[in-house]
Every structure is written in structure tokens, then in C-alpha cells.
Amino acid sequence: MTDLLTNVKEKYLKIYTDNYDILNNDYPNFIAFAREQALTKFKQNGLPTKKEENYRYTDLNTIFSKNYELNLKSSLFNINLEILFKCDVPQLDTHILLTINGHFYKNNKLENLPEGIVICSLKDASTKYPDIFSKYFNQLAINQNDSIINLNTCFFQDGVFIYVKDNTVIEKPLQIVNIAYSLYDLNIFRRNLIIVGENAHINLLVCDHTLIKSSFLTNVVTEIFLQKNAVMKYTRLQNENNYSAQLSSLIIKQETKSNSNINIFSLHGGFVRNNFIVNLDGENSNINLNGLYIGDYNQHVSNFTLINHNVPHCKSNQLFKSILFNESTSAFNGKIFVSKNAQKTEAYQKNNNIILTPYAKAYSKPHLEIYADDVKCSHGSTTGQLDDDALFYMRSRGINYNEARHLLMFAYGDEIIENIYPEILKSRIQELFEKRLRGDLSKCDDCKIHCA
């Protein structure tokens, strides 16, 4: 008897063979080659089961038991997203671009982009900017053994390509809104490539939405290269419907003195798996990586992090916090790897979980692997309830039970939202978080999208 994940593997292999031409159409030859390499690994490894340490707390059976369509031709629906989608952050002035079902939206109006930034579809980039594309594309993903990532390399059709040239500073946040829209359950693959040149700055806001109550299984891989002195702020709002699953992998390579500040907010989405794989390859590079995730009902949110300190004098700081209602579960599986020569490393990692019912579960596995001897590292994990003494103190002042709980939860999450820049985006995320806690976040006020 074969199990589900083996069946799914066979299914993917068949789809790959049947659609080999469609997959590689319009792409340069090396893409087909990359796919073949990834396929070989995928064949070997299969889909990760709970026996694999990195997926021990995250059961992929639950998401692959659904029957998704896989559409490999370009964006199916010729809909006018401007009508459907209106982001209600009025004072938030962003360059906005949309993807639909993994494809770069063809009517993206990217006007008034500053000199020195290139934004286009991944597919276009492969032929329009062949030198830079081939230099970076797949250079990080190729080293990964995770089948979820290899599967993405096999099947991705499109995504977003961003190249910020050296010395280019983009003040205005760049907002990428990923939209899933389909009348039937859909498996989406999306692949992004982001290169931030020397001394360049970028502030990215990435929002994931589902427009309709179909089930989506999105597998997205984003490769990010931060050159010398590059600065990236990356804020992600995962807010898909609760029938959907997202497998997201962010793979980052940081050069000397580069800086990244990454904050992930998982608000809705039935099943969310985030992989963060960070290579600190240049001295004095620095990463802040934070996550805030809220689960209710049967939601599962899993964050897997691997920070490789490959050279001396780098700093990494991780803080992941969950709030779990009902029967929701979360997993944090974080690893800091400090190589032998990475002296003077500073690496910190913390995972806090609040479980609000006897049925919610938080799995936590902080992990340090250190081969250098002159480092400052720490890791820690806590799981508990809201502070009873604080609750009583507030109630004794007349703040009712629900409001007191709410204030405590908000304060707990705000430690992460604090990091968001600019101020207007911070307060917007505070607002969304507050709504989410009160259980009435389904959509932004003015937007016609009903995310959950």
C-alpha cells in the first residue's frame, strides 16, 4: 500500500513529464536544466514526512489530501484586478504591483519608479536581462534539499523579478500583492528573485490574499541577494483564507555589511509553512528576523529558520511569537549554525508561545550549532498562558476580562510590530493585528476582497 505523499509524488512526476514543453516554453535552456536537477533531488527525497526532523511538527498529509488543479499556462483569468482589489492603506504611499495565481499581473502600472530599479515578471527577466538573471537565478535554491523548494524549481511558471542597482535608494515602500483567484482548488507555484545592489536600499511589503473561498496550495520560493552595504526591509502579511495552504521559502544571501529586517505576520491561512534560510556570507552583515502568528480553529503555522553564520562579525536576531486559540497548532523550528571561522558572531533566537485553550498546541525547537569559540549566542523558548496577575490587576481597575486579555495579547504582539517602518505602515499593521485578535479581520475595510 502506498501512502498519500508517495502518490502525490508520483502525480507530480507525471505532470512534469506530461508538461515538459509547456514548463520550459519561453524560458532559456538553463531553466530546463535547473528543473531537471531539482527533479532528480525530488525523486530521491520525495515529499517530506513527519519522520524528517525539519517537518516533524508539520504534517503535509493534511494539505496534499486535497485535489488541486495545476495550471501551467499563463494566468487563467483575465480579470480586472483594479476593480476587485483596492488596498486601503490610504496614507500609505507605495509602488504597488500584483501577481495573480503565481503570474505577474500584466496590467501592473509601475509608474514613476525611480531610476535604478528594474521590476518585471520573472519570465520576462530571464530573456530581457539574461546576464544578471543567469548569474543569480537558482543559485541559492539549488543547494537546498527540501523537496518543497525543489518542487518549486520544477514547476514555477512566473513570479516577480526585482533588481535594485548599486547606490539606488528607494524611499517609498514597494508593495507586492499576491492574489489567488480560482473557481476550483488550485496549486500555485510562484518564484521570485530579488537582487539589491551595493549601497542600495529597498522596503518591501508583501501581502498574500485569496480572493475567493477555493482552496489554494501555494508554493513560493523567493531568492534574495543583498550585496555589500545593501539594506532591505521586508514585511509580509499572510492573510489567505483558512481553506488554503502556503508553503513559503525565503532564501537569502547577505554580503558584507548588508542589513535585513524581516517581519512576517501570519494572520489567516489554514496551513502556513515558512522556511527562512539565511546565509551570512559577508562580514558585519546583520539580520533581524521576526514572526508573529495567530492561529484559531484548526490552523497550523510553522516557521522553520536556518541562519548560517559563515563568516566572522555577523549578527542575527530572531523573535517568533504565537498566539493560539481553539485547536490551532504552531511550530517553531529554528537553527543557528555558526561555522568554525565565524568568530565574534552574535546570534540570538527566541520563541514565545501563548496558548489560550487546552487544545491548542505549540511545538518549539530552538537549536544552536556552534563551531567557533568566541561567540555570543542564546536561544530560548517559552509557552504559557496570559499572565493571571496582570489580568487580575487590570480587572481590579475596571477593565473587563475580554478587554484585559485583548490588551495583553496586543502588547505581546506589538513587540514585533514595533519594528515596522514607516510609521504609517506600523500603525496599519497594528490595526490589522488588533482586528485579527478581535476576530473580525476578514478583509481590509475598503477592499472587495474577502480574504477569509
Add this chain to the structure above:
Amino acid sequence: MLKIENLVVSVDGKKILKGINLEIKKGEVHAIMGPNGSGKSTLAMVLAGKDGYTIEEGKITFMGENLLTLSPEERSYKGLFLGFQYPVEIPGVSMVNFLKTALNQHRKYNNLPPLSASEFLKLMHEKKELVGLQTTLTNRSVNEGFSGGEKKKNEIFQMAMLQPKLAILDETDSGLDIDALKIVANGVNKLRNSDNAIIVITHYQRLLDYIVPDFVHILYKGKIVKTGDKYLALELEQKGYEWLHSEETLKS
């Protein structure tokens, strides 16, 4: 205002209060003194409605209502206030937000509209002056990083903001130096009037030099063993709690 009749309370099966009787009328200040472990803080917590205390017997009436059926927040709305012995630090919840929420929930209970931001800030400023709280409160989390003295002043400040009918001050003097003690006592005295009442819980007579009580009760092993006027506190100060022990031995 408050009537406690034959109150018996246990914690984890152990009897802490063994039949308390106490009546407090408006305009009165009562001091409750007693050695460590006599049940003073238990009494304060039971009055404020904290979980974990089992009422074995007796009843408590506050403003004509059965206090024991009310939630802590309802007790607050009805005018009961507990000044904590150990004020709780709440990281991330700002003092302003905390007080504004509290005050507006009180107002809502009394069918009053919420205060505007400027009204609120004005009131806060006024009450801070009144109780001599110099700490900047904006941008600070509740009690977080406050010194021992600031925390206690903050309790009196909250009392001033909420204007309770009955304030129970649980060891408000502990951890205070003599100057801070005077400021705190002075704040309490300013809030004292003929319509409200105060219960001062303390180990030492010192605080009672500044907040002069109408009655002094001595709580010992879960019972009020003596009641008198302010001179009882002085006598106790002189003779020490050992005196109670020997009196009790004599009785038996």
C-alpha cells in the same frame, strides 16, 4: 458601606481567614494590622475578587449588594479599589492606554460617554499633581521599570483617577522611604472625604501617623482579635506582636 460577616476563607484547603467580622461606614478609615501570615492580604484579595480563594462561610455586603457574586471589574465599577502590595508590571501596555480603558469602562458602566483625549490628559495631569506623582507616564508601560516608591505612588494615582467609594490599601507603606511615605499618605488624605472609606493594611504604626485611622483592628491567625482606636496601634508598636501571642496563651 461594607459589611463582612463571619468570613471563613481557605486557600488550597488551608484555612486562612477564620471568621472575620467587620463593618465599615462611609467617612471612616480603618487600619488592619497584624503580623506576617495573619491573613491581611488574603482579606484584601478576597475583597477585590481574585481567584484561588475558597469562601467556606460567611458573607460580604458592599453597598447593599452581595460582593462575592461580582466579578473584579464589577466590584471596581461599584466603587471598590485595591491598592496592591505588589503592583503588577505589564510590559507593552502603556499607562495611558491602561487608565483610559479603565476609566472609560467605568464611564460606560455609568452610562457616560467616553472622555475625549484632551479631557483625559487633563484629568490625568490634575490627579498626578494631587498625589505628587512626578513620573512621566506617557510612553511608559504599566509599572514597568518603576521604582518601589513610584509603583506605590502610582497606586494612589490610580485611586485618584477612579475615585472609589472604598479603597483598600494593602501595605502601601512597604518599601517606601520616609519622604515617599509622606507623599503617599498626603495623597491618600487629599482623597479622603465624608463619602468614601479607606481600609489601610499595614505592619507598622508609622503610616498611621500620617493617615490617622478611626479604628484599628488587629488580625491575628485569621481572626480580628482586638479592635480599638488609633492608640491601639501605638500600644501594639510598643509591645510587639509577641504580646498577642501571650494574650492568646493566657486566654486558653
